[in-house]
Amino acid sequence: MFLLPSLALLVGIGLAPFFYVLLLSFHRYRLTWTDRPWEFVGLDNYRYVMNWERFWDAAWNTIVFAVGTTLLSFAVGFALALFLSQRFKGRGILRALVIIPLLIPPVSVGLMWRFILHPLLGLVPWIIKNVTGATVSFFETPAMAMFSLILIDAWEWFPFMFLVLLAGLESLPREPYEAAYVDGASRYQIFRHITLPLMRPVIAVAILLKFLISLKVYDIIYTVTTGGPGTATETLSYLIYRQTFAYFWVDRGSAMALVYEYLIILFAVLFVKYALVKARMG
Amino acid sequence: MASVRLVKVRKIFHTPRGEVTAVDDVNLEVRDGEFLVLLGPSGCGKTTTLRMIAGLETPTSGEIYIGDRLVNDLHPKDRDVAMVFQNYALYPHMRVRDIIAFPLKIRKYPQEEIERRVREVAEMLKIEHLLDRRPRELSGGEQQRVALGRAIVRRPKVFLMDEPLSNLDAKLRVVMRAELKKLQKNLGVTTIYVTHDQVEAMTMADRIAVMNKGRIVQLGTPKELFTRPANTFVAGFIGSPPMNMIECSLDEGKNLLDCGALKYRLDPDAGLTLRSKGVTEVILGIRPQHVLIERGKRPDAVAQAPIYVVEPMGTETIVNFKLGETMIRAVIPADIDVEAGEVWNIVFPRDRVYLFDKKSGELVA
Numbered sequence: 085m086f087l088l089p090s091l092a093l094l095v096g097i098g099l100a101p102f103f104y105v106l107l108l109s110f111h112r113y114r115l116t117w118t119d120r121p122w123e124f125v126g127l128d129n130y131r132y133v134m135n136w137e138r139f140w141d142a143a144w145n146t147i148v149f150a151v152g153t154t155l156l157s158f159a160v161g162f163a164l165a166l167f168l169s170q171r172f173k174g175r176g177i178l179r180a181l182v183i184i185p186l187l188i189p190p191v192s193v194g195l196m197w198r199f200i201l202h203p204l205l206g207l208v209p210w211i212i213k214n215v216t217g218a219t220v221s222f223f224e225t226p227a228m229a230m231f232s233l234i235l236i237d238a239w240e241w242f243p244f245m246f247l248v249l250l251a252g253l254e255s256l257p258r259e260p261y262e263a264a265y266v267d268g269a270s271r272y273q274i275f276r277h278i279t280l281p282l283m284r285p286v287i288a289v290a291i292l293l294k295f296l297i298s299l300k301v302y303d304i305i306y307t308v309t310t311g312g313p314g315t316a317t318e319t320l321s322y323l324i325y326r327q328t329f330a331y332f333w334v335d336r337g338s339a340m341a342l343v344y345e346y347l348i349i350l351f352a353v354l355f356v357k358y359a360l361v362k363a364r365m366g
Numbered sequence: 367m368a369s370v371r372l373v374k375v376r377k378i379f380h381t382p383r384g385e386v387t388a389v390d391d392v393n394l395e396v397r398d399g400e401f402l403v404l405l406g407p408s409g410c411g412k413t414t415t416l417r418m419i420a421g422l423e424t425p426t427s428g429e430i431y432i433g434d435r436l437v438n439d440l441h442p443k444d445r446d447v448a449m450v451f452q453n454y455a456l457y458p459h460m461r462v463r464d465i466i467a468f469p470l471k472i473r474k475y476p477q478e479e480i481e482r483r484v485r486e487v488a489e490m491l492k493i494e495h496l497l498d499r500r501p502r503e504l505s506g507g508e509q510q511r512v513a514l515g516r517a518i519v520r521r522p523k524v525f526l527m528d529e530p531l532s533n534l535d536a537k538l539r540v541v542m543r544a545e546l547k548k549l550q551k552n553l554g555v556t557t558i559y560v561t562h563d564q565v566e567a568m569t570m571a572d573r574i575a576v577m578n579k580g581r582i583v584q585l586g587t588p589k590e591l592f593t594r595p596a597n598t599f600v601a602g603f604i605g606s607p608p609m610n611m612i613e614c615s616l617d618e619g620k621n622l623l624d625c626g627a628l629k630y631r632l633d634p635d636a637g638l639t640l641r642s643k644g645v646t647e648v649i650l651g652i653r654p655q656h657v658l659i660e661r662g663k664r665p666d667a668v669a670q671a672p673i674y675v676v677e678p679m680g681t682e683t684i685v686n687f688k689l690g691e692t693m694i695r696a697v698i699p700a701d702i703d704v705e706a707g708e709v710w711n712i713v714f715p716r717d718r719v720y721l722f723d724k725k726s727g728e729l730v731a
């Protein structure tokens with residue numbers, strides 16, 4: 085009885101939309117077809133998506149993007165966390181400064197960087213040109229565009245990695261460090277034999293979270309490259325958005341969204357099962 | 367092997383509430399192969415002293431020598447000391463085998479040598495069957511042995527132990543106490559051992575340095591500390607139950623100590639000593655084990671009083687008397703029947719009485 089309100093809420097905002105999308109994916113329907121009923125087509129939408137090269141290209145782009153930004157933001161975040169977990173004057177201010185990128189709305193981040201990297205108006209190309217004489221175009225080639233997106237996203241997200249990893253570092257027990265110190269370990273040896281193994285579960289969680297978040301990337305693509313040049317930086321969520329709300333193919337979009345969702349869930353389950361459990365076991 | 371020497375070592379901590387002097391001009395020489403215990407209440411600076419010798423803290427001033435070498439600015443790894451921590455500080459992610467091998471591994475010993483030494487140490491400590499376990503799968507006593515193993519395996523010049531037995535249950539503590547002492551004698555390694563437990567200190571130490579408020583207040587063998595406590599602090603800290611301390615003032619004309627409800631007649635020598643040192647306010651100390659009680663009247667009794675509380679301990683009984691504001695404890699054999707409320711005569715044998723200057727707390731006679 086007392087569960088009813090929350091149950092209703094769960095069904096209303098959680099399950100209902102899901103089943104609506106599930107239903108849609110088995111029909112043929114376009115948003116502009118106001119006078120035609122839904123036509124049941126079975127697995128046609130799925131068959132179409134599975135055989136559609138652009139879908140798989142987008143999937144590949146998504147993975148390249150997610151791997152790149154996860155590794156980059158992890159490397160920067162971890163290095164900073166290690167640095168700022170030491171005791172020194174001004175640490176608090178530096179810690180606060182590091183967080184800033186996380187506080188800027190993603191759309192602003194995208195627009196800001198699009199401007200900074202702009203071939204004609206941007207600050208970075210201008211500096212590079214004046215220092216080296218070379219003209220660099222950050223969004224012209226597919227590889228450069230992807231690289232720039234990874235750079236921008238990692239810039240936005242390294243504070244997140246930093247925070248998670250710093251919290252992990254700060255909660256490590258002190259005693260093993262003192263023991264290792266007296267045992268004669270150097271700073272590098274302490275990092276290698278004490279910090280890294282003790283941090284493994286935290287690192288695993290941070291990377292998993294960031295990777296899953298990166299797989300869903302949309303805002304930065306939308307504001308910086310809109311998937312271009314061509315479809316070189318089109319990720320799955322951006323493709324789904326375009327199909328559904330630009331071309332109004334909600335049926336195909338639904339099918340893609342569901343496939344996409346299952347892939348992510350599958351990945352997350354595998355990751356938790358292997359990486360996380362293994363990290364905890366040591 | 368090596369001696370350890372501290373020369374005017376001082377440590378000041380800067381806290382938000384101001385400066386705290388944890389260790390105040392400590393001079394100490396630990397002999398080669400000696401088992402020295404730093405004994406004192408919590409906050410007396412004993413652990414800080416130990417951590418400075420280990421290299422975990424830097425002295426604010428003063429010099430620390432290991433052997434003939436000044437080690438103030440030396441990294442712990444170059445001091446050749448091993449430390450056993452109160453909570454053992456085992457590496458949670460490693461197996462016992464790797465924990466013990468760790469000090470050798472980071473010094474890049476050859477693999478066979480590491481294996482041989484780990485085996486040796488494991489045999490010595492009887493932990494061969496635990497080598498493939500992790501710390502969380504071990505009991506407190508087993509963790510303790512592994513921590514010892516990690517310290518021993520390197521054959522350091524000095525062992526530093528920070529209350530290593532305080533996390534064990536009482537029974538195990540007694541066993542480990544004996545084993546640790548035997549181990550230290552067999553290895554012959556200079557050992558500095560920190561504890562707040564006077565029984566531990568008395569049973570294990572070659573010499574004890576009693577610390578209070580950052581200073582060493584007395585240094586000596588357990589027997590010396592027990593029989594000749596230099597001041598009221600040591601007298602009160604060592605011995606169980608603690609020494610009776612009674613405030614008295616000297617009645618010069620009668621050669622008598624007036625201690626409120628009880629009177630103590632001084633022997634002439636003691637009276638002379640007090641007078642020559644100009645001490646008139648005295649603290650009279652006597653160990654409960656030395657207080658005699660008698661049913662019958664005695665001319666030398668310091669007081670006659672009803673028993674306040676009786677605490678039977680098994681082999682002996684602690685009898686408490688309340689004389690005005692002062693409690694006097696006597697330890698008597700358990701076969702003497704006593705009951706609360708009974709009136710007994712209390713006798714302080716002269717050769718068992720300590721007289722301290724009330725102002726300075728120092729032993730006078």
